[in-house]
Amino acid sequence: MSQQHVLVLNCGSSSLKFAILNPHTATVVLSGLAECLGSDTARLSYRFNNIKTAINLAPKASHQQAIATLVDIIKENDLAQHLVAVGHRVVHGGEHFTRSVIIDAAIKKVIAQTANLAPLHNPANLIGIEAAELAFANLPQIAVFDTAFHQTMSAEAYLYALPYSLYEKEGVRRYGFHGTSHFYVAQQAATMLKKSITDSYLISAHLGNGCSVCAIKQGQSVDTSMGLTPLEGVVMGTRSGDIDPGLFSFLTQQLGYSAVTIDTLLNKESGLLGLSQLSNDCRTLEEAHYAGNLQATLALDVFCYRLAKQIAAYVVPLGELDAIIFTGGIGENSSLIREKVLTLLRFFGFTLDNDANLAARFGQSGVITANEGPCALVIPTNEELVIAQDAAQLIKEAN
Template sequence: MSSTHVLVLNCGSSSLKFAIIDPNTAQEHLSGLAERLGESNPQIKYKHQGQKHTVALNAGEAHQIAIDKLVELVKSLGLDKELVAVGHRVVHGGEHFTQSVLIDDTVHQAIVKTADLAPLHNPANLLGIDAATKAFSHLPQVAVFDTAFHQSMSPTAYLYALPYELYKSHGIRRYGFHGTSHYFVSTQAIKALGLEQKSSRIITAHLGNGCSVCAIKDGKSVDTSMGLTPLEGLIMGTRSGDIDPGLFSYLVNQLGYSVEQVDTLLNKQSGLQGISELSNDCRTIEEAAADGHPQATLALDMFCYRLAKQIASFAVPLGGVDALVFTGGIGENSDVIRAKVVEQLSFLGMEIDAQANLDARFGKEGEITRSGNTTKALVIPTNEEWVIAHDAAQLAQEQ
């Protein structure tokens, strides 16, 4: 792969995260965020050569204008000449995509169809694809899917115990998310520990406002905690994670909730936010718990218990565990949560090294268990943007 740059786009409903990355070195030459798009005070914040800048946009301006401004910025900084592709994060690829692909009309239509499975994410991803295709018509556009890494799961792991017809006709099954992150940190862990990929057993915990755990055997995902949507699984910032499905009918039939109100409750008002009644931010919860706030303490304990229980269950499909990897905003920065979780997993042969755990914060990689432990725990900062850039550059070169 020659020395080239890739523009990476991660488009949300009112935001656009971007970066220009060298896929060989993972060096970021430009990074930033266009936020509050379509609202009253949109703006673009970016970092270049260590300097931070802000560009104001007019009220109501949305994705196409933001990308047009980004094009102007890229050209003014002289970075456009090195670009070989645009890589797009796409949340849901359904069963259509098991790997990253060049975007053509067929791929575009498949992403549109899959939007029913991710109505909050895929339509926003398509906005970014359409705007970037217009602005960078001379460059290959590549889609990198959050779900693709988990397409190696077996039917035993991905099917729900529902009428099989729902799977055959509507694709209702478990898909999993955060695939690029789980893939990246697991490969880094294998390298760091000197393991052979074909005989490795890794559990990765991507912990942020959204959280998921993945069981990775011989380099392939064999199970993960998220399902049809990113709501299943762990307690998260504002998402409930696993609940009794009967709660839905109880809320609707007994308490008079609408379907939309239940969806809002489970996705935006639950999790750490709902239990603590303080915040969805783990830092705020930890500070309040340290000050003796009972609901913050409860939220923290519940989060760690459910996480440890999920990790322990993944020893079953792996047949044992070589390493546990923490990543994501919480996983990389919360020594408190890491210590609580590892303590509950001592039966797997791991014991926290208190000083190493404290040292492995703020973007630092490191092993956090005592030497001689049969199962290692590590902190590895994720780099999803680099995975997208790498795949995009490779596909651009092959076409």
């Protein structure tokens, strides 16, 4: 086994996703997930040598305890000697970071200062960083930011039409997220199209429980649908996406909602879940749709309509279009969603190849349109690989 493996950690508020992979070959050595951390059902599962193992963690187990368990797994399987770095997904880098960085005390301080922009994510990311520093004291720690890819947006794309002092003093602006995913699939799309990334005009739709669309012009993000927080933009699993800001006043003054209640409503009770009154899982809604559930059909229709509108709007900053990319759990696997969206975008001249659309699922990539001109692609994302590659590159530069 090559001495070139990176441990990638992705800490959520109650979860820890991890993987060990070779940044040069993309080979995944070990992968897994610790979930329900802080609860009585905390657990960890991982796959190694094609064998999946599940472990019940101690009740209320913390991120530190999950990482300690991961360290034991790594040692038991003699993997520690092959690690050259630990790469961390950090959700929000504000305007401070335009690329990945090697973590030191100053970097951690900035991540902590930016936590007010991502209160559910950055503190968890810091917990993962500090736990990994203790567990792997001899390894460099690398931070890879969701927001960094979008720092190429111009002021006309990232500013809100609010008093400018809010931007100057408080950093209130559009930042965008899913940058690592958008970057990866854009590079893959250029290869599939046999074009240079610097001569490519792409719209990437990352569709999962969280969804965002990104306009990528000559390899750079020029606009994206998420904003100050991951709530802005298209309809998502439990997030509303764009709403009338006046809704806040209506809910507080007319219905007596508190700010906390509204935040929960918009982030956890809306989107596909709120519209369908059934589930935030697209697979469940598609099954219900085919069974004749009108509410599920309505949720899917609203999701696709808003998504198609957003995609169409991004032709404005691009000026021209080579391809639309579908990625993320829904984008990679839902042939129905892709069909609905491309039908709504028929003025681009898309002709769906039904067989290709059905084939491009469950990890398979491909072109799913048969027309001349702009095409639609399905490309499985690989954020862990980007994090590992960035870590390896930074180590190389440092040496």
